Amino acid sequence: xxxxxxxxxxxxxxxxxxxxxxxxxxxxxxxxxxxxxxxxxxxxxxxxxxxxxxxxxxxxxxxxxxxxxxxxxxxxxxxxxxxxxxxxxxxxxxxxxxxxxxxxxxxxxxxxxxxxxxxxxxxxxxxxxxxxxxxxxxxxxxxxxxxxxxxxxxxxxxxxxxxxxxxxxxxxxxxxxxxxxxxxxxxxxxxxxxxxxxxxxxxxxxxxxxxxxxxxxxxxxxxxxxxxxxxxxxxxxxxxxxxxxxxxxxxxxxxxxxxxxxxxxxxxxxxxxxxxxxxxxxxxxxxxxxxxxxxxxxxxxx
Numbered sequence: 001x002x003x004x005x006x007x008x009x010x011x012x013x014x015x016x017x018x019x020x021x022x023x024x025x026x027x028x029x030x031x032x033x034x035x036x037x038x039x040x041x042x043x044x045x046x047x048x049x050x051x052x053x054x055x056x057x058x059x060x061x062x063x064x065x066x067x068x069x070x071x072x073x074x075x076x077x078x079x080x081x082x083x084x085x086x087x088x089x090x091x092x093x094x095x096x097x098x099x100x101x102x103x104x105x106x107x108x109x110x111x112x113x114x115x116x117x118x119x120x121x122x123x124x125x126x127x128x129x130x131x132x133x134x135x136x137x138x139x140x141x142x143x144x145x146x147x148x149x150x151x152x153x154x155x156x157x158x159x160x161x162x163x164x165x166x167x168x169x170x171x172x173x174x175x176x177x178x179x180x181x182x183x184x185x186x187x188x189x190x191x192x193x194x195x196x197x198x199x200x201x202x203x204x205x206x207x208x209x210x211x212x213x214x215x216x217x218x219x220x221x222x223x224x225x226x227x228x229x230x231x232x233x234x235x236x237x238x239x240x241x242x243x244x245x246x247x248x249x250x251x252x253x254x255x256x257x258x259x260x261x262x263x264x265x266x267x268x269x270x271x272x273x274x275x276x277x278x279x280x281x282x283x284x285x286x287x288x289x290x291x292x293x294x295x296x297x298x299x300x301x302x
Contacts, residue, residue, distance in 0.1 A: 003075055005039045006068035008032055009047060009057075013065050017054040039064070073119070088117035091275050094130035094142030095122060096193075098219050099262060102240025104143065107282040118275065127194045134265055140272040143283070145194045146261035156263040157280050160287035162236040164199065164258040165250040167222075169229045177251050178208065185213035185231035187222050195260050199234045202258055223248060236260040239287045262287070 011021035012032070022032045040047050047061035057065060073090045095104050100122075108120055123133070127144035134142050135151055143159065150156050166177045172184070181203075188210075189196040196215075203210055213231045216222050222233050227247035237250065239262075264283065266276045 005035045008035045087115040087275050090119040091140045091272055092121045094139040096144050097124050110282050141266035141276045143264050146263045156265045159262045159283045160239050162260045164234050164236050165252055167226050167235045168232045168249050170249050181208050181210050186210035187214045187231040187233040190217035
């Protein structure tokens with residue numbers, strides 16, 4: 001099977017006509033027709049419905065289109081093996097939603113600028129789902145919050161550390177973090193997430209009996225609710241976001257200090273390790289490393 005013939009089917013679908021495909025590929029109209037006919041003869045199916053003007057892809061033609069796109073992506077990945085400098089091919093990256101605004105976009109933009117033949121697809125989800133998809137080869141790698149344990153066959157690289165703070169509305173009177181957490185309605189980050197579980201474990205280990213008011217799966221939503229005086233919460237000091245919001249006050253936790261680590265998880269062995277390494281360097285360059293030493297210890301126990 002000639003991959004160029006599959007490329008011709010894709011061009012017909014993209015442009016909507018044989019003439020458009022010919023222009024796109026730099027071929028004659030008759031050459032495009034002959035390639036389609038050769039593929040039809042080889043597969044013993046009809047790819048084009050020639051009773052319409054312009055001809056349209058049949059149902060079998062749409063199947064050829066779908067598989068052809070996958071085959072051409074695989075061919076590009078195979079060619080990338082011999083590329084010493086430029087990264088080419090298609091990669092699928094998983095990310096947790098909280099890094100999708102400030103950290104991932106500039107990192108991927110810089111990666112694409114340096115490697116324009118690299119095709120990048122993004123999937124979002126919770127950390128445990130993303131890690132499972134990496135293990136199942138549904139994703140090439142994923143940027144997620146650090147789990148307690150990495151399954152066999154996967155490796156992780158820490159990108160940055162984000163301190164977790166108690167957050168309160170700016171007009172709440174000053175008090176110890178312990179009093180603030182126990183005396184105000186508490187908005188908890190979803191315990192299905194690893195960060196939510198980390199916060200819940202901290203509250204239990206410190207014997208902080210909070211007045212649970214809501215459980216929300218969006219950091220932005222939690223901070224907006226707190227800013228409007230609907231409760232207090234614990235939230236990460238996210239990379240790239242302003243350190244101070246005039247509507248909020250951040251009170252560092254500690255000791256013990258509470259940190260959220262962002263890590264890039266990938267398989268031990270795989271064809272995308274060079275891409276993962278390039279993305280890791282770019283993410284670390286943008287994020288930097290958040291220092292965890294020398295932080296001023298807050299009065300968390302009154």
